[in-house]
Amino acid sequence: MQVPARDAVEEASAFLVNEVLSRGAAGADVVCSFGQGSSLSLRDGVPEKNSSGTSFGIGLRTLDREGRQGVAHVNSLERRHLEELAAWSLNNCSSSEPDPHLRLARQGRDVRPDLELFDEAVLRVTPEYRMAVCREMWEIARDADPRVVSVRSASWGEGSGEYHYRSSEGVSGWYSGTSAGCGVSVILSGGDVMEMGGYGDDSRFLSGLDPRKVAAEAVRRTALVLAGKSLPTGRYDLVLDGEAAASLVDVLGELFLASNIHKNKSFLRDKLGEKVASPALSLVDDGLLVRGMGSSPFDGEGVSCTTTRLLSDGVVTAWLYNLKYALLDGVASTGNAGRSISGTPDVDCSNLLLLPGQWTPEDxxxxxxxxxxxxxxxxxxxxxxxxxxxxxxxxxxxxxxxALGGAVSGMTIAGNLKDILNTIDLIGNDFRFYGSTGACSLVVRDVAAAGS
Structure with a gap:
């Protein structure tokens, strides 16, 4: 598939908006994304997967005067397909339920900050480079520990893409981005016990990746839990490493989405302005983070992205909004509308950050x-x-x-996340990103754990 020129995309999006307006729609917007990428994976040093491809899609959302919306998408810019797309979107709109809170963003000040989302070096990656990186990761992982019996995967992938938005309110914009990622998964054997684990990393820029460290970390993390045993049932203080903390932060982020607040899917409902966590805990959603994996100049509704402090020293300070839920609460959108070409806008996190503390992991x-x-x-x-x-x-x-002792596994912790938030005692200074989530090591006190 050939990547379309921007002029052709803009002509198509303008046609779609004008077409449905001429057929009675009250408003419409278009999202278009296209990209290309390549990947390679070795299994025990032998190529297992080697692929390259492109993707393209254009989606149209139509709104009527009763607040209904209809979405449809195609993978072509041919005029006959665009005409069919307009008809499908209008038809889907007519059969949906009215929602009086649906809105399109009004034309505002056109601010497009340079978020450094595009790295030309990613476009220059060759098949030879991919192979060299994967082989080096395989060799490092293979030789890092005598207990490694298999490097199940040493993988690399990179790509680039562009995103376009246009609405009947005059909002229009583009942004481009690149990404690259690598990962290693290994199997270690310790006597009669085997353990599979791994590690991966990604970045907007090629220079942000260190495949050697990824390979070494995959083996280290797997070796740490090899032949793990359960400890006696009791109450324990926990130290979460950065990756475990990031997975917990992801869960917390869902609690701050205005859509979940309104649907009563968050225990933080009615807690705005209240202390719900330890003073050590602060969370920020930053859609404008330079080189962030979740960054963009505008969201899926064409609203400029922002930086929002969600939790400040344990106090709930804000929710994340798209246009619909912002209207319901009488506030401005925070620019957190997530959107695919085939779906309607909803609220989502961008880059979610646990603000670091002062303690080293050793501390x-x-x-x-x-x-x-x-x-x-x-x-x-x-x-x-x-x-x-x-x-x-x-x-x-x-x-x-x-100090660290023997491997632990086969244990279960139980309790309530509300209590966990208030017993997070210390935050580390080893901040880093795991995808679009930034986190660091932290300490949780007095957690019930069931073991042997």
């Missing part, structure tokens, strides 16, 4: 003294967002005398 272990070092949660999706209740499996290592 945290010393402060805890004895407890459990957690590198992975199992079953985070089962946390009840309304009650906060949870029961999760954990993997990691014991902490004794302020």
């Amino acid at each position: 945290l272990l010393l402060q805890v003294g004895s407890g459990i070092y957690v590198t992975e949660f199992l079953g985070l999706h089962t946390i009840n967002p309304v009650s906060g209740e949870f029961s999760l499996g954990i993997k990691g290592a014991s902490i004794s005398g302020g």
Whole structure:
């Protein structure tokens, strides 16, 4: 598939908006995305997957005067397909339920900050470079520990894309982005026990990746939990490493979406302005983070993205909004409308950040003294967002005398997320991003854990 020129996309989006308006629509907007990418994966040094491709899609949302909306999409700019797209969108609109709170963004000041989302070096990646990186990661992982019995995957991928938005209110814009990522998964054997684990990283810029470190970290993390045993049932202080903390931050982010607040899917409902967590805890959603994986100059409704402090020293300070829920609450959108070419806008996080503290990871272990070092949660999706209740499996290592001990697995922690938020005691200074989530090590006190 050939990537279309911007002029052709703009002509098509203008045609679609004008077409449905001429046929009685009250408003419309168009989203278009196209991209290209390549990937390579080795299994024990042998190529397993090697692919390249392009993607393209254009979606149209039509609104009528009763507040109905209809969405349709196609993968072509041919005029006959665009005419069919307009007809499908209008038809879907007529059969949907009215929603008096649907709005399109009004034309405003056109501010497009340079977020450094595009790296020309990504476009210059060759098949030879991909192979060299994957082979180096395979060799490093293979030789990092004598217990490595298989490097199941040493993978690399990169791509670029463009996104266009246009509405009948005169809002129009473009942005481009690149990304690259690498990952390694390994199997280690310890006697009669085997453990599979891995690690990966991604970045907007090629220079933001270190495949060597990724390979070494994949082996280190897997070795840490190899042949893990459960500790006696009891109450333990937990040190979450950065990746485990990031997975918890992702769960917290869902609680701040205005859509979940209005649907009663968050125990933070009616808690705006109240203290719900430890003073050590602050969260920020930053859609304008330079080189952020979740950054963009505008959201899926053409609204400029913003930076929103959600939790400040344990106090709930804001929700994340798209246009619909902003209208319901009488506030401005925070520019957090998530949108695919085939779907209607909803609220979503951009780059979610746990603000770092002052403690090194070594400091945290010393402060805890004895407890459990957690590198992975199992079953985070089962946390009840309304009650906060949870029961999760954990993997990691014991902490004794302020140092890491033997591997831990087969244990379950249970309780309520509301309590966890208030017993987060110390935040590390080892901040880094895991995808679009930024986190650091942290300490949670006095958590019930079931083991042997």
